[in-house]
Amino acid sequence: MNINTKLRLSFMMFLEFFIWSSWFVTLGTFLGANLMANGQEVALAFSTQSFGAIIAPFVVGLIADRYFHAQRILGVIHLLGAGLMYLLYTATDFAGFFPILLGYMILFMPTLALVNSVSFNQMTNPAKEFSVIRVWGTIGWITAGVIISYFAWDSQAGIKEGLLENTWIMAGVSSLILGLYSFTLPATPPQAKSSDKIKLSEILGLDALSLLKHKNFAIFFISSILICIPLAFYYQNASPFLTEIGLEKSTGKMALGQVSEVVFMLALPVFFSRFGIKKTLIVAMIAWAVRYIFFAFGDANEGVWMLLVGIALHGICYDFFFVSGQIYTDAHAGAKYKSSAQGLITLATYGVGMLIGFWAAGLISDYYTNEAGAHLWKSIWLIPSGISVLVLLFFISLFKREQIN
Template identity: 50%
Template sequence: MTASVRLRLSVLMLLEYFTWGAWYVTMGTYLITALKADAVQVGAAYANLSIAAIISPFFVGLIADRFFAAQKVLGVLHLAGAATLYLISGVQDFSSFWWLILLYTLLYMPTMSLANSISFRQMQDAGREFPSVRVFGTVGWILAGLLIGFAGVETTAATFRIAAASSLLLGIYSFFLPSSQSVKKEVCLSDILGLDALVLLKGRAYGIFFITAVAVCIPLAFYYSFTNPFLNHAGMANAAGKMTLGQVSEFLFMLLMPFLFSRLGVKRMLLLGMFCWILRYVLFAYGDSGAGAWMLYGGIALHGMCYDFFFVTGQIYTDRKAGDNIRNAAQGLITFATYGLGMLIGSYVSGFVAGRFSYLQTAVLHYDWRSIWLVPAAITGIFLLLFIFLFRDDKQ
């Protein structure tokens, strides 16, 4: 891969994740403050991304892989996404917002796979070259958070307009990416759904991991849906900007992954990742005060261990179990289980729980944040104990 191609792919990743990060982190805060949405509605809005994650493999498999060059499909989707984001910024009621954000996520989610596919086709050694390109996605997410935070627009529709501008730029830029012609092959339904990878579930150890991955994503949804509204409630200035500390942590722990993986192994890495999720929720539960501000920063900084030690380790574990023949199908299956099924359930559960611990006071909706955060801590703790018990005989 030449330096010119590397630069073009790096810009692709930066814009891809800048666009997502510009609206996703603060959507809950915007819905609560600007559209006066309740917790259940916030959860329903975030659930749309999981619905799109479930549906998007059909689109990529049936359309992008068969008929059109990937970079052209990417460009069209981002241009349509830019128009949709701009429309979202103008709606004043939750019902219209929900349908438009569903439309946008259906347009956006396939672009993640397409961006990866375009990158892989330009690489001779993806295992060595892809991380140095993909890391610019994390940089893009950080830049989006810093811009939104320092501009002070977390509670306004400007976040969607910023994302729309980024999507428009990326849509145009996509047509100038390296050519990635369609394969024009017959695609079986089993390929699209990753059904070939179901053979992995016959193994006891992987079956336990798979079920645990789905289960852990249920309490995980609390973090994505309600962290930004919570931090703003706690009085943290520039909450969106400071939340990028989590992505910095993710980047640093990603560099440590090869060393830790060889020392600790799969089981200990997964257990440590789950424990960090519990610790994060507990820190949030008891950090809602001036004296406990360090707990809030600690909970944010744990993102690297929470994400890398569970999700990245899980992807590596899946790759090891799958082998060459079903590698792509296996990664599709675990993505469906986590970001699709698990997060979909979790988005609705988190909305229900937050609604259960909300109350009206002087016509203003308030939340009992301590109780809200202790619920996912307890759920994750139960799954952690079950994981230890069921996985006790596995030596990996």
């Protein structure tokens, strides 16, 4: 792949995750401050990610793989997304906001697979080339958070002035740019023939259900769904929590989680090969429990280091569980179920697991809100920490040591 193609794909990946980070990180804070949403409404808004993840395989498997060039579908989706971002910017209540966000996420989630398809189509050795392209997505995510904090849109003063609304404009303009830019990307024609028989089970990854006959994989599969429950607490509550306790430039500081993601992504192959899959997953689950304990007992003053360490643990939490889990799934699937198995895990985690997690986080956030509208954050964060410990004990007791080649 020549340098010009690398630069073009890197810019595409940068914009893709810049758009998502522009509004997703501060969504909980925006909904509470601007639309006066309660915990269950915030949970419903975040659940649109899960609904999008469930529907995404249909868009990619039924349309992109069969009828149209991936880069053209990507362009159309982001142009439509730019218009929806403007509508979200103008929404005045949750009732009007939610259906627009749902429509947007149903469109957006398939683009995560589309940018990968466009990238892989230009590569001769994806194992070596893809990470260099994908890392620019993480840089895009970090950049959006830094911009939000630089202009103090997420500060308590900025929120009172309604400046957090600017995130939707930033996301909309970026989506417009990527929509137009996508039509200049290298051609990525459909791989399947439109006349080929459509297998719904293959699109949803259900062909890989036979892998659950292997006890270890079944335990890993169940643990993957369960660990998404505490993960949802982080996505949904971290920004409102940090803003409410008075941590300045919180969105920029939350980008520390993506910085650590890059660092631990590099460390993962060494740790994985030396200690194996079981210990790698155990370390991830311990990190999950510890991060929420730090959130429970940290504060914006003397305890700020606990908050920053908790954010930085995101790299271990995510990379050591989900990335190593993808490797483990690939090893079990073999050539026959390689794509189906990854689709099944994505559907189970980002679809089912996160959906349960967002619902639970909303209920618990409402339950631990006092009459003045302030959250009892210590109680809220100790619950996902406890869930992480329970999942850890379940996994340790039933998952047998296994060598992955």
